[in-house]
Amino acid sequence: MFELSEEQRAIKKAVREFGEKELKPVGREYDQSNEFPHEIYKKACDLGYIGVAIPQEYGGAGAGQVVNAIVGEELCRADSTVGYSIQLGDLAVHMVLMYGTEDQKKKYVSMIPKGGISALGITEPDAGSDVAGIKTKAVKDGDEWVINGQKMFCSNASIADWIQVIAVTDPNAGHRGLSAFIVETDRDGVESFPIEKMGRHAQPTCDVVLDEVRVPEENLIGKVGRGFxxxxxxxxxxxxxxxxxxxxxxxxxxxxxxxxxxxxxxxxxxxxxxxxxxxxxxxxxxxxxxxxxxxxxxxxxxxxxxxxxxxxxxxxxxxxxxxxxxxxxxxxxxxxxxxxxxxxxxxxxxxxxxxxxxxxxxxxxxxxxxxxxxxxxxxxxxxxx
Ligand SMILES: Cc1cc2nc3c(=O)[nH]c(=O)nc-3n(C[C@H](O)[C@H](O)[C@H](O)COP(=O)(O)OP(=O)(O)OC[C@H]3O[C@@H](n4cnc5c(N)ncnc54)[C@H](O)[C@@H]3O)c2cc1C
Structure with a gap:
């Protein structure tokens, strides 16, 4: 693949024009206000620029990863701060698309191209590169999981509809004891605290506290023990x-x-x-x-x-x-x-x-x-x- 197709070139041009008009003039403003550009995100969703790689049956453009990369490139070329923030609304959809149930895809993935936002909760205070060092625990209680722990550097968490949380379900199994869950941010016990950081000011990056958070069995993504x-x-x-x-x-x-x-x-x-x-x-x-x-x-x-x-x-x-x-x-x-x-x-x-x-x-x-x-x-x- 050494050349973009005519269609890919047309998309690149359209996104560039959108970026020049909507993102470029306001980037510095958002950098200084530390706010997420909700209105621009909505406009980008309406134009089909968010969740470009999400299949059409889940509301996306179904245009694939090359086009998704082109869209991200053009948005961030126009403005790094606003482009970065709006291009990451679909941050946590990939695992659901690969391993989630049909109901999960319909409910959690299809909300993203319509303006929903996801977040990814892997990193913790004592576990970054070493994912197997995660301490957040999920314990089965009837047909629910009870999650306790702390996530760190969780992009989007304070503005997200749901967070993909990686937690220990078997403390004796090392990296084979991790599982993945969808945690809606409006559940009792979920709190997000944006941290101050060097750049990427228009996207909140958060500490997340999970305190006795209960999610139903159907929020498990994929299989128990396969989270890693x-x-x-x-x-x-x-x-x-x-x-x-x-x-x-x-x-x-x-x-x-x-x-x-x-x-x-x-x-x-x-x-x-x-x-x-x-x-x-x-x-x-x-x-x-x-x-x-x-x-x-x-x-x-x-x-x-x-x-x-x-x-x-x-x-x-x-x-x-x-x-x-x-x-x-x-x-x-x-x-x-x-x-x-x-x-x-x-x-x-x-x-x-x-x-x-x-x-x-x-x-x-x-x-x-x-x-x-x-x-x-x-x-x-x-x-x-
Ligand atoms: C702006 C921002 C947004 C982020 N968003 C998210 C998010 O949405 N969700 C999420 O879960 N996390 C997120 N992160 C966290 C990010 O993924 C971690 O910071 C990263 O994985 C590194 O972990 P750490 O900071 O704990 O560093 P550590 O793992 O402590 O590493 C410290 C240093 O040691 C090096 N090191 C560690 N282990 C090895 C090794 N085996 N071999 C060689 N060198 C090694 C590292 O390369 C690094 O230089 C974000 C971070 C930032 C800065």
């Missing part, structure tokens, strides 16, 4: 979206640096005439293209019916690191102006800094890729198998 493996499969899908987002952040920073370099003068010349600036812009472009290639290729693999464990890890690793480095370079191209809040690039940089941390740090992704190289993990498998 279901998380791994889910990450291989959600990393494609995250990669697309970071391609867009990097491209948006490059666009701004290029525009500035063509206007700014020093020593009687446009700074774009200095070889140093030309090489910097060239390196940035090569990095963005590399990240885009890895992302589209892995997303394309998914659309062929495969879960690209290695490809998605590579795409997220490359795109996350590229977003960090390209946004740093953009600040350099703008000189002192790049450091000023009135220019977008410092904000793009703050938003990009989370890229190599979320959904597996770059170190953890390297571990995954190494496991594939060493034959301990398959590079890909059929979706849902």
């Amino acid at each position: 493996y279901q998380v791994l499969d889910q990450l291989a899908a959600s990393r494609l979206n995250t990669a697309g987002i970071h391609v867009g952040i990097a491209q948006g920073a490059l666009d701004r640096a290029l525009e500035y370099a063509k206007e700014r003068e020093a020593f009687g010349r446009k700074i774009s005439e200095f070889q140093y600036i030309q090489h910097k812009l060239t390196d940035m472009k090569i990095s963005v293209e590399t990240a885009r290639f890895f992302t589209y290729r892995a997303a394309w693999k998914f659309d062929q019916g495969y879960l690209p464990t290695e490809g998605a890890a590579m795409a997220k690793l490359v795109a996350g690191e590229v977003a960090r480095s390209v946004t740093t370079d953009a600040i350099d191209v703008l000189g002192g102006h790049g450091y000023a809040m009135e220019m977008d690039v410092e904000r793009y940089h703050r938003d990009a800094m989370a890229g190599p941390l979320v959904e597996g740090t770059s170190a953890i992704l390297k571990n995954t890729i190494a496991n594939v190289i060493l034959g301990k993990l398959p590079a890909e498998k059929k979706v849902g198998k």
Whole structure:
């Protein structure tokens, strides 16, 4: 796959126009207000830009992961802060789509393209990269599960309709003792507290307290004891979206640096005439293209019916690191102006800094890729198998 189809190019253009009109002018405002852009999210939902990869029978566009990555890219290219926040409403749908019941898909997945929001509760104070270290417990009581624990860095939690919570159901089974649950945020005992953070200000990232939260048996996703493996499969899908987002952040920073370099003068010349600036812009472009290639290729693999464990890890690793480095370079191209809040690039940089941390740090992704190289993990498998 080396070229987008005519239809994919048309979608890319339409989302770019939407982003330029609706996101770009207000990004800084949302960065400073720390508010989620509900109205823009609703408009994006109405246009079918949210949950693009969700199958049509569950209200999505059914357009696949390549188109989803393109949409995330264009939204975040237009504005990293607002783009990031609205592109993650479907954060927790993948596991439900892969392992959930038909009722769960109809109830919890189909609400997302209509404006619903999901959240992912894996990380805890003492368990980040080491998912098997989760301490939140779910204990069976009749036909209900009672959940107690604390989640951390839970994106969207305070604005979400439901959180996918990973909890220990068998304390003696290690990573084989984890299970996944849908926890509606309006249930008794669920409380979310947004934390202050460096970037991504338009999306709440929360501590979540789960205190004697009761959910019915039908809120279990997949099988008891399979939560760890279901998380791994889910990450291989959600990393494609995250990669697309970071391609867009990097491209948006490059666009701004290029525009500035063509206007700014020093020593009687446009700074774009200095070889140093030309090489910097060239390196940035090569990095963005590399990240885009890895992302589209892995997303394309998914659309062929495969879960690209290695490809998605590579795409997220490359795109996350590229977003960090390209946004740093953009600040350099703008000189002192790049450091000023009135220019977008410092904000793009703050938003990009989370890229190599979320959904597996770059170190953890390297571990995954190494496991594939060493034959301990398959590079890909059929979706849902
Ligand atoms: C903005 C933001 C949003 C987030 N959103 C969510 C969310 O929605 N849901 C959710 O569940 N979590 C979320 N997270 C949490 C994120 O997934 C974790 O921060 C991440 O998994 C790392 O865990 P940790 O912070 O506990 O770091 P640790 O696991 O403590 O790691 C610390 C350092 O040690 C390294 N390290 C750890 N283990 C190894 C190893 N085996 N080999 C090599 N190096 C290692 C790491 O790479 C890192 O550099 C979010 C985080 C951020 C910053």
